[in-house]
Amino acid sequence: MNKITRRQALGTTAGTLSALGLLGAAAHSATAASPAPAAPAGTVDEVFQGRRIQISPATGGGHHGGHHGSDLPTVRIDGRELHVMRNADGTWISVVNHYETFADPTSLARAAVRELQGAQLAPFAPMGGAA
């Protein structure tokens, strides 16, 4: 495999966002149910059923549903990253709800919160059983 792994790709996304100060901006918008005014479109920072959901939008490429990880948003629940993927038809799945599709990252994150029933996500670690 010469393709970059999703972990590397997502790591790049997070790093880029950090460099731009966007992660910090999202964090400082605290528990607001709607995006802070200065946040880019797609930014979410809300509390749902007592869990904090933070979504930083994709930064990359613009290739629709592309294989570059930077085309994916970063979704966190109480600070832990949720592994998410976008389907070819534009719907979303996560590692917590893998066999069921959702219309957008917020619905996906809320479904994960319901499924977790208060549990913490495991550390984000794509394992590349592929490797």
Add this chain to the structure above:
Amino acid sequence: MTVRKNQATLSAEEKRAFTNALIELKRTGAYDRFVTTHNGFIMSDTDSGDRVGHRSPSFLPWHRRFLLEFEAALQTVDAKVTIPYWDWSADRTTRSSLWAADFLGGTGRARDGQVTDGPFAYATGKWDINVRVDGRNYLRRALGAGVAELPTKAEVDAVLSMPVYDMAPWNSSSNGFRNNLEGWRGANLHNRVHVWVGGQMATGVSPNDPVFWMHHAFVDKLWADWQARNPRSTYLPAAGTSNVVDLHDTMRPWNNVTPADMLDHRKFYTFDTEPAAASQR
């Protein structure tokens, strides 16, 4: 020759042999390596990048090979054990004997989804969930909660009559038999069953629930049933397709097995519904 049987027909002794072998693989750590492999593919198989185990033509041969490896591991514990299949179009309620305490145990309790009866209940101390997507280390289920109904025989029949194995763009948006069976399109067969069971079965670490193997043994049987019903159809794509496994390409993680190698299940096992003569070939 291995014969894979309908789980509903197993004797008490056969059920015990199967669950005992599962628990022994769990004890040695072999079981959890299968869970890790599956989740690695779940997270790396993408609609627009390389895809092998899911959302792609090789969904069926990949899982056939994965189950063969698992069945071989079970047989190192007990040579008589084979993977039973769960025909969820027939045994479609939470009251099925599949979910009884003498087999897989039942649904999870309301408070936290924990399965509390049967050989895989957390309290037995023999079925800790080690490869996980969250902090919970007990087996969970929520039978019939995520979706109310399992697929029907009519829905299965409609998918088995689709004559073309798979179609471009060879992913979760494809038409054709494979994707309608996998469930990203149409009535939704395979995916829906994962959601119906719930708990770990709805996640990337779905093999943590032993019913994973029985579900996939039935999906595998449906592939064989489709072949019997559509004798002129074959695996697609044939060659030269980017990001997916063509008929004679090797599949990760084994790198020594192709879809072509997996097309005839009778090289490895038969189903209890097939004539005995077939198993003599």
